[in-house]
Amino acid sequence: MNSLKDEVKFLFSGQGMPYEKVCILVAMVITVFLSVILNGNFAKDAKVAIIDMDNSAYTRELTNRIEASEYMKVTAVINTAMDPKELFYQDRAAAVVYFPQGLEKDRYTGVATNIGVFYDNTNTAQTSNIKEALNEIVGLDNAAAQGDVGSTNDSIRGQLSLASRNLFNPQDSKDNGETLGFLFFFGSMFFTFATIGMIPRLRLSHQLEPILLEGTPWDLIVRILPYGGCLLVSWVLGLAVLRVWGDLSFSGNLLTFLFIQLFYILTVGALSLFFGWTAANPGIASSRMILFIPGGFVLGGMTGPTTFFAPWVVKFSHIFPLTWEFHFQRDIIARGAGLGDIAQTFGAFLVYMGIVAIIFCLRFYASRRALIKMRQMAKWNEQGKHRPVEALS
Secondary structure, three states: OHHHHHHHHHHOOOOOOOHHHHHHHHHHHHHHHHHHHOOOOOOOOEEEEEEEOOOOHHHHHHHHHHHHOOOEEEEEEEOOOOOHHHHHHHHOOOEEEEEOOOHHHHHHOOOOEEEEEEEEOOOOOOOHHHHHHHHHHHHHHHHHHOOOOOOOOOOOOOOEEEEEEEEOOOOOOHHHOHHHHHHHHHHHHHHHHHHOOHHHHHHHOOOHHHHHHHOOHHHHHHHHHHHHHHHHHHHHHHHHHHHHOOOOOOOOOHHHHHHHHHHHHHHHHHHHHHHOOOOOOHHHHHHHHHHOOHHHHHHOOOOOOHHHOOHHHHHHHHHOHHHHHHHHHHHHHHOOOOOOOOHHHHHHHHHHHHHHHHHHHHHHHHHHHHHHHHHHHHHHHHHOOOOOHHHHO
């Protein structure tokens, strides 16, 4: 009983992780927050791009049928030849439909013809509804052509079929999906564990006050660089194992990917220091990792396809840094994009990074002002003087 009383006293003392609060928070997040966000289990208005080389009345009719589907939304119609892979960069499409030249002529002259479809297979679940909807559109069109759905035009005899191809992960390998996602998730999580208690540690060792009074925010950010170096080495090692021992498809440039990681590590490190700033000790700070790391893993497109989420959920997910990491992973590693191909996403991430830097600097200088004011008040107390009105305010 004495052991039990002692442990209960420690639990509510604030000297360790506030588990009595964390367990309630986790339960509420999972049952309320995530149940609202993850309420979709099918692709709704997934982005579809169309390369229409025929540009005929028939292909425009097919485009309208695709647009009318609840599963798909046509975001671009292109009438010139181009590499369909480029349309997948920055998650601009989940599928690309290719209408070949002469499609209408073949359809009305009884010649069997194919429609090409390229699927983004970086997440194997995100295109299942699209495949079903496209097969249904083709099936109904063939039935109408044979006079089974009210067609009176007996000259239409050409059978239409889909010629599909899964891109970026054609073999449905887990090394290109869940395993890669876990590599970046756990790497980011333990990097946060290693850095989130830095400010409380410096405060307890009386090293924080000189930095606040005489230094700059960079004096704190630079401390995360050794941890960031370890993280980069671990990720390169993990990618090498998946490439050599597994069947990872690394289509892009490793140096481009590592260059992006420098900005990602600085951003996650700044957020880590920010969230752990007010913690009484490193143990309490560690529990705050849940506030900004797991959300990106859940909503970033690795555990569940983004096509299943409502548009507002996709936008909201970008407050989590790991969501951006998965954007870069899909584009550079899976799709082989260069830095110019993802300029828009990278530019948006730099804006996000700038916002994080501003918030961190505001936290730093607010703590400096509070420390200066506290020292002034302590000095006045030691001298036995009355505190002036402006100090009290």
